[in-house]
Amino acid sequence: MNRKASENVEYTLRSLSSLMGERRRKQQDPDWASATGEQSLIAATESFCSLQGSGGPGPGSSTSSGDLERAARRQFQQDETPSFVYVVSVFSALGGFLFGYDTGVVSGAMLLLKRQLSLDALWQELLVSGTVGAAAVSALAGGALNGVFGRRAAILLASALFTAGSVVLSVAQNKETLLCGRVVVGLGIGIASMTVPVYIAEVSPPNLRGRLVTVNTLFITGGQFFASIVDGAFSYLPKDGWRYMLGLSAIPATIQFLGFLFLPESPRWLIQKGQTQKARRILSQIRGNQIIDEEYDTIKNSIEEEEKEVGSAGPVIYRMLTYPPTRRALIVGCGLQMFQQLSGINTIMYYSATILQMSGVEDDRLAIWLASVTAFTNFIFTLVGVWLVEKVGRRKLTLGSLAGTSVALIILALGFLLSAQVSPEISLKPTTPSDKNSSCTKYSSCDGCMLDPGCGFCYKMNKSDVVDSSCIPVNKESTNEAAWGRCTNETKFKAEQLFWAYNFCPTPYSWTVLMGLILYLVFFAPGMGPMPWTVNSEIYPLWARSTGNACSSGINWIFNVLVSLTFLHTAEYLTYYGAFFLYAGFAGLGLIFIYSCLPETKGRKLEEIESLFENKLCTCGTLDSDEGRYIEYIRVKGSNYHLSDNDASDVE
Numbered sequence: 001m002n003r004k005a006s007e008n009v010e011y012t013l014r015s016l017s018s019l020m021g022e023r024r025r026k027q028q029d030p031d032w033a034s035a036t037g038e039q040s041l042i043a044a045t046e047s048f049c050s051l052q053g054s055g056g057p058g059p060g061s062s063t064s065s066g067d068l069e070r071a072a073r074r075q076f077q078q079d080e081t082p083s084f085v086y087v088v089s090v091f092s093a094l095g096g097f098l099f100g101y102d103t104g105v106v107s108g109a110m111l112l113l114k115r116q117l118s119l120d121a122l123w124q125e126l127l128v129s130g131t132v133g134a135a136a137v138s139a140l141a142g143g144a145l146n147g148v149f150g151r152r153a154a155i156l157l158a159s160a161l162f163t164a165g166s167v168v169l170s171v172a173q174n175k176e177t178l179l180c181g182r183v184v185v186g187l188g189i190g191i192a193s194m195t196v197p198v199y200i201a202e203v204s205p206p207n208l209r210g211r212l213v214t215v216n217t218l219f220i221t222g223g224q225f226f227a228s229i230v231d232g233a234f235s236y237l238p239k240d241g242w243r244y245m246l247g248l249s250a251i252p253a254t255i256q257f258l259g260f261l262f263l264p265e266s267p268r269w270l271i272q273k274g275q276t277q278k279a280r281r282i283l284s285q286i287r288g289n290q291i292i293d294e295e296y297d298t299i300k301n302s303i304e305e306e307e308k309e310v311g312s313a314g315p316v317i318y319r320m321l322t323y324p325p326t327r328r329a330l331i332v333g334c335g336l337q338m339f340q341q342l343s344g345i346n347t348i349m350y351y352s353a354t355i356l357q358m359s360g361v362e363d364d365r366l367a368i369w370l371a372s373v374t375a376f377t378n379f380i381f382t383l384v385g386v387w388l389v390e391k392v393g394r395r396k397l398t399l400g401s402l403a404g405t406s407v408a409l410i411i412l413a414l415g416f417l418l419s420a421q422v423s424p425e426i427s428l429k430p431t432t433p434s435d436k437n438s439s440c441t442k443y444s445s446c447d448g449c450m451l452d453p454g455c456g457f458c459y460k461m462n463k464s465d466v467v468d469s470s471c472i473p474v475n476k477e478s479t480n481e482a483a484w485g486r487c488t489n490e491t492k493f494k495a496e497q498l499f500w501a502y503n504f505c506p507t508p509y510s511w512t513v514l515m516g517l518i519l520y521l522v523f524f525a526p527g528m529g530p531m532p533w534t535v536n537s538e539i540y541p542l543w544a545r546s547t548g549n550a551c552s553s554g555i556n557w558i559f560n561v562l563v564s565l566t567f568l569h570t571a572e573y574l575t576y577y578g579a580f581f582l583y584a585g586f587a588g589l590g591l592i593f594i595y596s597c598l599p600e601t602k603g604r605k606l607e608e609i610e611s612l613f614e615n616k617l618c619t620c621g622t623l624d625s626d627e628g629r630y631i632e633y634i635r636v637k638g639s640n641y642h643l644s645d646n647d648a649s650d651v652e
């Protein structure tokens with residue numbers, strides 16, 4: 001038995017012996033028992049004792065603490081979380097999978113699409129960012145949708161949008177239809193991204209909530225990983241391979257839609273809407289054989305109190321901003337989402353193939369497959385987050401993750417800096433054909449040439465030295481070749497031992513970059529990846545939950561577009577190392593923000609969390625008095641009592 005489990009049992013033993021003491025007192029003094037109306041407590045205690053088959057452990061009782069411990073453990077095991085809550089969470093998390101898949105698959109699809117439909121840069125950008133932009137809009141609008149129609153309706157709508165969008169994409173005949181499909185899918189992503197964490201948090205028991213919501217992010221990164229495999233596999237099908245890539249998500253989307261036709265609405269939302277009978281029925285279905293009275297009453301009371309305290313006049317966002325605890329929670333939630341994106345995750349995800357090329361991978365297809373290694377690392381380390389979230393808590397996990405991410409960003413930046421310092425010189429200045437563009441011939445080293453999106457570096461290798469190098473305009477149709485000169489025909493120039501580097505330079509410091517990249521994901525994925533979603537699903541009171549999550553998800557998407565769309569321009573102005581130092585700076589600011597403002601929400605009931613924001617903003621971290629202290633409780637009612645290592649003290 002591990003230390004914590006034995007502490008649980010020890011505590012239980014202590015709780016039980018105090019109950020036994022009460023029982024003896026009541027048996028000796030029946031008036032006292034009836035006066036306090038505690039007959040049920042006596043019955044419960046007796047029923048516990050009968051579990052052991054040997055009566056209560058009073059003085060002189062033959063029952064050893066070993067028997068008691070075994071009985072407590074047996075009951076603890078019986079009282080497991082019903083599997084229905086896992087079914088509900090997995091079906092909801094399919095929304096996360098679709099979010100990950102549809103944002104991840106586009107990079108591979110674009111490689112094929114731009115050739116088949118001759119897409120120019122503007123159309124490529126529209127197809128990629130159209131989805132993310134639509135997600136930002138629908139995440140913001142999703143708050144109202146959730147509040148009025150409920151979580152279940154929002155998830156059904158999101159999966160219907162995913163299905164419709166994927167079908168449109170797989171049969172599209174022109175770029176305009178493709179754009180419509182991408183926008184429809186984006187609308188689904190936005191709604192799913194803000195609804196699913198809220199729904200899972202609302203149906204989960206407090207001791208599992210963090211883990212189950214984090215599973216949603218595991219599904220996001222799983223979707224991104226699966227997308228990278230699909231991209232790799234269908235890249236061998238140059239004609240129409242993209243139809244499969246983009247259309248495949250119709251399958252999980254349809255499964256989710258069908259599943260949700262049978263899955264229940266969030267009981268918390270139902271109570272808020274006054275549908276109390278239905279809420280009770282669903283809550284007891286989700287909690288299996290456990291008693292729900294206390295949970296039901298807590299939700300109901302907190303809704304009533306909230307209404308008294310905050311009132312119900314005016315738009316929710318106005319009430320949130322004028323009521324200090326929700327205003328603070330909103331700042332923390334949006335800040336977390338903003339810093340998640342500002343620390344550059346999607347630059348790493350979208351440009352990992354380029355970054356990997358910098359570390360010496362020449363072949364395009366190999367770079368695509370290696371990018372799936374990046375996605376896999378992100379996925380596997382999110383799993384570590386699922387495991388850690390209920391052990392170390394949200395605050396420590398996020399802080400540790402962001403500290404590691406900052407170090408990794410500095411290593412990445414140093415790798416790029418060292419590479420820039422030893423960047424190969426340009427030794428040849430070929431004469432430009434009269435009808436061709438010559439803007440690239442002005443550069444004197446590979447570094448400048450690489451940062452100009454219009455140019456590429458053509459060179460030969462002599463052992464480990466770069467020789468006969470030139471900077472030439474890139475072919476607008478395919479970045480794998482130059483527009484003119486020695487590097488124009490891929491098959492021919494490869495046979496002549498020539499190399500073409502677009503967006504990167506050959507460097508001996510590739511290992512530093514590679515190490516930085518891997519370290520980045522190892523640290524980012526368990527904490528900064530999932531925690532912003534997990535924390536946001538728990539920090540708002542019920543009346544503000546949909547709106548709070550809509551705002552913070554909207555912020556996540558807006559900064560996602562900003563960071564990923566500006567990466568190449570940022571690199572052009574600040575160089576690659578400048579860009580990564582900038583992200584490291586943002587991560588450092590994020591660290592200060594999180595250290596001062598993020599309270600620990602682990603193990604608390606959703607209804608209790610509001611109290612964490614009652615004090616002035618950015619003192620929450622220091623008020624973490626409960627950290628490291630486990631409050632055990634034993635609920636005794638009839639023969640049903642519950643031991644939890646993370647819940648509030650409560651003896652009925």
Ligand SMILES: O[C@H]1[C@H](O)[C@@H](O)[C@H](O)[C@@H](O)[C@H]1O
Pocket residue numbers: 217220221224340345346349378528529530556560
């Ligand atoms: O939490 C997720 C996850 O970390 C993904 O890998 C990333 O692409 C998303 O932008 C982020 O919100």
